[in-house]
Amino acid sequence: xxxxxxxxxxxxxxxxxxxxxxxxxxxxxxxxxxxxxxxxxxxxxxxxxxxxxxxxxxxxxxxxxxxxxxxxxxxxxxxxxxxxxxxxxxxxxxxxxxxxxxxxxxxxxxxxxxxxxxxxx
Amino acid sequence: xxxxxxxxxxxxxxxxxxxxxxxxxxxxxxxxxxxxxxxxxxxxxxxxxxxxxxxxxxxxxxxxxxxxxxxxxxxxxxxxxxxxxxxxxxxxxxxxxxxxxxxxxxxx
Numbered sequence: 001x002x003x004x005x006x007x008x009x010x011x012x013x014x015x016x017x018x019x020x021x022x023x024x025x026x027x028x029x030x031x032x033x034x035x036x037x038x039x040x041x042x043x044x045x046x047x048x049x050x051x052x053x054x055x056x057x058x059x060x061x062x063x064x065x066x067x068x069x070x071x072x073x074x075x076x077x078x079x080x081x082x083x084x085x086x087x088x089x090x091x092x093x094x095x096x097x098x099x100x101x102x103x104x105x106x107x108x109x110x111x112x113x114x115x116x117x118x119x120x121x
Numbered sequence: 122x123x124x125x126x127x128x129x130x131x132x133x134x135x136x137x138x139x140x141x142x143x144x145x146x147x148x149x150x151x152x153x154x155x156x157x158x159x160x161x162x163x164x165x166x167x168x169x170x171x172x173x174x175x176x177x178x179x180x181x182x183x184x185x186x187x188x189x190x191x192x193x194x195x196x197x198x199x200x201x202x203x204x205x206x207x208x209x210x211x212x213x214x215x216x217x218x219x220x221x222x223x224x225x226x227x228x229x
Binding site for chain 1: 220
């Protein structure tokens with residue numbers, strides 16, 4: 001049974017760096033063809049793909065946010081950390097951590113419950 | 122940048138068929154995926170690789186794709202199918218993952 005859960009601050013100030021942790025179970029990020037992705041959704045708006053970490057430590061980022069994002073495996077092998085620098089009120093959103101199937105085409109089949117991050121002074 | 126376009130809303134009476142479209146230039150070469158998102162909840166995958174249904178998804182959900190348009194069909198829509206539906210795919214290079222603009226389905 002695959003589960004994922006996001007954790008991190010619910011409120012950050014403009015210009016601060018956001019750090020979110022995804023804690024997962026039911027799969028190994030060392031298994032070929034597996035990844036962990038991050039996707040966000042501003043209130044009332046569409047989903048937006050942010051980043052993907054592959055089983056072999058390769059990474060992909062949204063071109064529009066690439067300069068602000070990092071994604072890494074945490075010390076614990078069952079955690080992935082996303083950081084986003086220079087947070088702005090437009091970054092207010094629910095951030096989701098996902099299990100990814102990486103093959104001929106990547107997709108996201110299991111999602112965490114999401115965590116709402118508000119950017120405000 | 123690559124975009125997937127969906128109608129903002131679709132309304133259907135219970136028991137009738139709802140069709141939600143997703144338009145994108147790379148869809149002739151890339152699979153479409155569909156997610157259902159009920160209010161206050163995380164998205165759930167209902168269709169993958171254009172037409173496959175994950176375990177546990179009712180048979181009334183089906184998918185198809187032709188040319189630059191993918192379609193999610195809900196045959197015999199139920200009140201519990203009221204939700205936002207998002208299509209997903211990748212651009213032609215495979216480097217950028219993209220979600221559609223989202224469609225709110227109302228069943229009444």
